[in-house]
Amino acid sequence: ELKVEQNPLFLSMQEGKNYTIYCNYSTTSDRLYWYRQDPGKSLESLFVLLSNGAVKQEGRLMASLDTKARLSTLHITAAVHDLSATYFCAAVRRGSNYKLTFGKGTLLTVNP
């Protein structure tokens, strides 16, 4: 059974600071996904990482994937208030093309 663990689950940071959210998964997976959810809204896709060593960046967010360590990171650079949201990572068990397993989410609050 694939398990996905995120940490931290709660993160309060000041504007301008850097931080990293970690996503570990328990069995072999070739793909890792990051989503953002604003309060009362649905999930919005941020990044899709499809191979070992993949790195993707969008604005102040950068995601990477290390399949050997079964680890993905979401790095936040110089946080701003607009990044406040819940961030989810999800993995797909190898051989299961369809079913994403999600972590419990990281609630990020960026304070002025």
Add this chain to the structure above:
Amino acid sequence: DVKVTQSSRYLVKRTGEKVFLECVQDMDHENMFWYRQDPGLGLRLIYFSYDVKMKEKGDIPEGYSVSREKKERFSLILESASTNQTSMYLCASSHARNTGELFFGEGSRLTVL
């Protein structure tokens, strides 16, 4: 842009009622999913479908059934709603031969009294 539309944003039902949650996608995706989201538990997969009339149980199928009579539409059915089914229900779809990226609807918040 992919559009996944869920028929009801908010529903209030009584224990024992039959509940239908409808989801429609307009991008010809083969795969469709129903998740429920609860505080502290994240998203959990209820059922998914990889083709018309095909379905497969997810991690928490008990108390739910699904129907996929047309490619664009995937329905979640609660035969006899119970209070522990009060939750946010999220429908999603994906292309079978692409990256597996899910596209989500806006969600249906169900309260069972």
